[in-house]
Amino acid sequence: MFMPSHSSSQNQRFTRFGRMVLKSQNMCSAIFFSSLQISKSIIQTLGWGSKPSALPLFQDGKMEPSLLDQLRALDGTIESICSATGSPGLSVGVAQAGSIVHTVHYGYRDVEKRLSPDSDTVYGVASLTKSFVASAMGILVDEGKVSWTTPVRSILPGLDSRDALVTEQLSVADLLIHNSGLAFSNNWWYGADGELLLQKDQTIPAFNALEQGAKFRTKYSYSNWPYCVAGEVIEKLSGETLGAFIQRRVLQPLRLARTAATHDNSDPNLAQPYAVLDDKSPFRLPFPKTGDANIMAPAQAVRSSVKDMLAYGSALLAAQKAELAGQKPPPGNPLRGTAKQLSGHISKGSNSPLRENSYGFGMDRVQLPQSIAGVGCNSMFVREMPRLVPRPGVPGGGLLLVHTGSLAGYTSMLGLLPEYNETVIFVVTNAVGLGDASGWVLQLLVDTIIGSESKTDYVALATEAATNHARREVDNAKALDEARTPGTQPRPSLDEYVGDYVGLGGLFKLQVRRRRDVRGELEVLFQGLESQAWPLTHYEHDTFSWLQPFNEQARRARFNLAGPDIFKLKFMAGEGNQGGPTGAIDRVCWMQEPGLAEEKQCLFRTTTGITSQLRL
Numbered sequence: 327m328f329m330p331s332h333s334s335s336q337n338q339r340f341t342r343f344g345r346m347v348l349k350s351q352n353m354c355s356a357i358f359f360s361s362l363q364i365s366k367s368i369i370q371t372l373g374w375g376s377k378p379s380a381l382p383l384f385q386d387g388k389m390e391p392s393l394l395d396q397l398r399a400l401d402g403t404i405e406s407i408c409s410a411t412g413s414p415g416l417s418v419g420v421a422q423a424g425s426i427v428h429t430v431h432y433g434y435r436d437v438e439k440r441l442s443p444d445s446d447t448v449y450g451v452a453s454l455t456k457s458f459v460a461s462a463m464g465i466l467v468d469e470g471k472v473s474w475t476t477p478v479r480s481i482l483p484g485l486d487s488r489d490a491l492v493t494e495q496l497s498v499a500d501l502l503i504h505n506s507g508l509a510f511s512n513n514w515w516y517g518a519d520g521e522l523l524l525q526k527d528q529t530i531p532a533f534n535a536l537e538q539g540a541k542f543r544t545k546y547s548y549s550n551w552p553y554c555v556a557g558e559v560i561e562k563l564s565g566e567t568l569g570a571f572i573q574r575r576v577l578q579p580l581r582l583a584r585t586a587a588t589h590d591n592s593d594p595n596l597a598q599p600y601a602v603l604d605d606k607s608p609f610r611l612p613f614p615k616t617g618d619a620n621i622m623a624p625a626q627a628v629r630s631s632v633k634d635m636l637a638y639g640s641a642l643l644a645a646q647k648a649e650l651a652g653q654k655p656p657p658g659n660p661l662r663g664t665a666k667q668l669s670g671h672i673s674k675g676s677n678s679p680l681r682e683n684s685y686g687f688g689m690d691r692v693q694l695p696q697s698i699a700g701v702g703c704n705s706m707f708v709r710e711m712p713r714l715v716p717r718p719g720v721p722g723g724g725l726l727l728v729h730t731g732s733l734a735g736y737t738s739m740l741g742l743l744p745e746y747n748e749t750v751i752f753v754v755t756n757a758v759g760l761g762d763a764s765g766w767v768l769q770l771l772v773d774t775i776i777g778s779e780s781k782t783d784y785v786a787l788a789t790e791a792a793t794n795h796a797r798r799e800v801d802n803a804k805a806l807d808e809a810r811t812p813g814t815q816p817r818p819s820l821d822e823y824v825g826d827y828v829g830l831g832g833l834f835k836l837q838v839r840r841r842r843d844v845r846g847e848l849e850v851l852f853q854g855l856e857s858q859a860w861p862l863t864h865y866e867h868d869t870f871s872w873l874q875p876f877n878e879q880a881r882r883a884r885f886n887l888a889g890p891d892i893f894k895l896k897f898m899a900g901e902g903n904q905g906g907p908t909g910a911i912d913r914v915c916w917m918q919e920p921g922l923a924e925e926k927q928c929l930f931r932t933t934t935g936i937t938s939q940l941r942l
Contacts, residue, residue, distance in 0.1 A: 333650070337691065362904055374399060396774050401784060403425045407766050410433050410788040411759040412606030414596060417443050418767060419528065420631035420775070423748040424640045435597040435756060437608050445633040446584050448596045450752045451738045452615060452731030454554050454635070455587070455628040456688035457667075460502050462560050462572050464663030465689070467498075471563050474499040474666065481559050484530045489538045492612075500543070501556040501737045502687040503671040507540035508533070509926075513852075513892070513918045514830055515621055518860075518882040520614045523853045526621045528833055529554045535831030536924045544684055550625035555686075556643055557624025569618030579660040580641055584631040589617035592791075596629075597756035599735020601880040604796040608757060611735045611883050626733050632752055637903040639750030648745070667725055674700060689742075694723035694776065695827040696753035702765040703731040703887055707791035712768060712784075717777035720745055724776060730765065734758060739768040745851070749775055761791030788865055795886065799876040802890040806873065811866045820848055823870075824899050827914045828927035836861070836895070836914060836929055850895060868897040868911070887919065891917040898928070 391399070397420060406415050415433035419426065435443040466472050472481070478496045487493045492506055498505060509937050512534060515524045521592050524532055533551055539546060557568045563570045565765040569587030577585050590596070600608040616626040630638070642664055645655040670684030670691045682693035683700075690701050697711040703713045728740035737761075738754035747755045751771050753764040766788045773782060817823070820840065825838045837854040840846045841861065850872055852858040862870040873893035879886050895916055899909030915928045 344752065347652075353540060361881040378841075380856055388591050393422075393775065395768040397771070398430075400770060401430065401776065403770060404422050404430070405769055406772075406785040407431060407763050408755075408786045409606075409716050409787060411761050411766075412602035412608065412757070413755045413759045413763040414600050414602075414608040414757050415443050415449060415450070416689070416753070416763055416767065417445070417632045418771070419445065419636045419750075420771065421522065421636040422747045424644060425746065426633070428637055431632075433688060435595070437598070437600065438610070442812075443597060443756075444595070446595055446631050447524040448584055448629050448631055449738065449756055450599070450626075450731075450733055450736035451628050451630050451635065451740075452614075452616075452733040452736060453550075454630075454688075454729055454731040454738060454740055454927070455624065455626050456502075457740070458572050458576060458587075458628055458688075459553055459556055459560070459624050460555075460667050460687035460689075460832045461576055461642075461661050461664075462568070463498065463556060464574050464667055465501070466563055467561065468662035471479075471875060472498055472559070478559060480556065481562055482555070482734060484534075485555070485793065486534050487680055487917065488534070489542060491542045492538075495542070498556070500560070501552040503685055504546050504548050504552065505672050506549065507538055507545060507547065508536040508540045508549065508551065509919045509922055510547055510551065511918045512550060512820060513916075514834055517852055517855070518884060519612055519614075520617050520883045521855070521857055521858060522620055523855075523858070524621050524833060525852045526619060526623070529621055530622075531832055532538055532830060533591065536891055536923060537826070537919070540716060546672045550622060553625040554621060554623075560624075567618055568624055573629075575660060578654065579658060580637060581631070582634040585634040585638070586629060586634075587618040587623060587627040587631065589613070597736070599792060600757040601735070601875045602757050602759045603871075603880055604760075606760065606792075608879075609881050614733050614735060616733060624642050632754070633744070633756075635740060635752040636750050639740060639752065640748070643742055643744055643748045643750065648750070652824065656803050681723075684726075689727050689729050692726045692728060694720075694726055698726070698728055700767075701728055702762045703732070704762050704765045704787075704791050705794075706887065707761055707794040708787055709790070712769060713777065713780065714772055714789065715778050715780050717779060720776070726772060728768070730762070732758070732885075733763070734885075736763045737762050737882070739764040741772060743772070743775060744869065746775055746873075751775070752811045758883075760795045760881070761788055763788065766791075796876060798886045799873065799879065802888075803888040806865065806893070808872060812893045816864045816868065820846070822911055823868075825911075825931050825933070827929035827931050829916075836916070838914070854912050862895065865894060889920075891920075896924075903933065906915045 396795055409549050414437050415435050420428040426657045429445045431443045435447050516525045533555055560568050572587055599611045601611050603609055616622045618627055624771050641659050641661055645659050645661040645664040646668050648655045667687040669686055674683045681696045684691045691696055693853050695713050695715040698711050699705040699711040701931050724745045731738040731741055741751040745750040751768055753767045755763050766784050770784045823838050835854055837851040841849045849859050850862055860872040862872055864872045871893050884921040897911045897914050900912040912931045913928045915924050919929055
């Protein structure tokens with residue numbers, strides 16, 4: 327066994343230390359460390375920040391270990407979290423006052439080739455892209471090309487929502503805070519194996535076709551769709567693709583050389599994407615197709631590294647600090663409007679009485695002490711999320727700005743603690759794991775930095791979440807079975823269900839056909855694509871299910887997060903066809919949007935074909 331060495335050298339931004347190979351055989355057994363860096367850091371490179379404090383803490387007259395020692399002491403716990411969640415690789419970085427103070431890397435960026443990650447390894451950061459989009463919009467606002475209150479329709483005349491109020495009043499700011507009230511389903515665009523089911527030029531027509539789930543500006547409801555419209559706004563105002571604008575106006579000035587919205591899958595230091603199966607083994611996935619020039623680019627396109635994300639987070643805090651003091655951001659920092667970007671604009675409902683829990687532009691705001699339930703998927707799989715409780719002394723407990731990112735093959739979390747020496751924390755893994763390892767590790771790091779005395783057992787929580795997540799489809803099958811009406815049969819001929827069913831304003835179809843095997847049972851093809859075929863089994867009456875076991879869905883890059891209803895396709899006969907069990911089938915209802923009425927989730931049968939209506 328090679329023990330890690332620690333250096334006090336300050337002549338490198340990152341120092342890669344010896345490898346420690348542990349006895350356990352899990353994917354997170356390879357660990358690298360970097361030392362505390364002060365003089366050669368983001369401070370020198372970008373020209374902002376002050377010297378970070380890593381001095382020992384004192385309590386009751388006794389000196390406590392330095393922050394760096396405390397962070398290093400977490401290695402065993404983080405490795406156990408990796409093991410519990412099945413994460414093939416995981417990278418961690420912490421910066422304070424603009425300087426990187428700690429990085430550590432576990433496991434493999436490429437399991438098959440046994441290649442370890444480092445601070446320049448590129449990962450998909452998924453919904454952390456939303457912060458970059460908000461930063462890009464802030465630059466345009468600062469230049470007077472748009473204001474936060476500008477009606478979107480004045481820029482994009484094609485905006486014509488089902489909700490007249492949204493059409494008339496939706497503003498640029500509204501696009502960034504998840505308050506439109508429109509249905510948020512990702513199933514219209516996201517398919518098996520990471521395929522995109524809609525094209526970029528269908529962004530506005532698809533947005534227009536979204537049903538209204540809540541009244542405009544009355545409720546927080548997380549959605550990728552408004553950010554896609556925000557991307558269209560940026561492109562219209564700038565005359566560039568979103569990726570090109572972010573590259574030129576944000577990434578290049580910040581010298582973020584390992585960050586881009588355009589994808590280069592040939593990069594030798596690109597983390598390979600994996601799904602984690604129910605036995606915790608990794609399964610290699612295709613690279614996600616959410617890069618620049620695709621429909622979901624404004625919500626998920628950015629790829630980045632630990633080093634670059636720490637620099638970006640530090641730039642956000644530096645610009646915010648300057649703006650709140652009535653000053654311009656430091657030289658070399660292009661970010662503008664960050665005080666507004668990082669402010670709360672809509673309440674998410676508090677996880678703790680009298681504590682703020684809100685959403686800014688591409689960032690959640692959580693006033694401590696409270697949990698971060700609702701950020702990431704972990705709260706779905708544990709009885710109770712831990713409260714992050716600072717030690718006494720910080721007025722109001724302190725603010726945590728946090729956001730998660732998740733797409734097929736990558737999960738990440740970014741956290742900012744402005745009142746704790748301007749701390750930035752970034753955690754990322756190259757898998758959709760059992761539960762979210764990045765979320766557990768970030769909370770562990772936050773607990774350490776805020777001096778929490780709660781002694782939360784994050785390994786136990788990660789284990790609980792992983793166990794429950796691995797049972798997701800077993801639980802879904804059980805729920806469906808318990809709700810089933812026993813003894814029912816489908817129609818005498820399955821051909822009565824066969825056909826194309828159209829929804830989302832003609833942009834999306836479900837094709838139902840006989841399977842091409844001897845049994846001739848039914849299958850559904852989302853968007854009519856062979857790559858999106860799933861077998862159907864009879865559930866009850868005229869309802870069929872496409873639920874498949876956990877591993878089958880994981881291997882096809884589905885997230886295994888949805889509840890049971892999404893897997894039901896309920897065929898119905900309309901009033902014009904006499905209705906009831908004997909009328910001709912004219913629609914299928916797909917309950918993919920929780921809380922939305924059944925009649926608003928139906929796709930209607932066409933007898934003439936819909937190829938001309940679809941741009942596949």
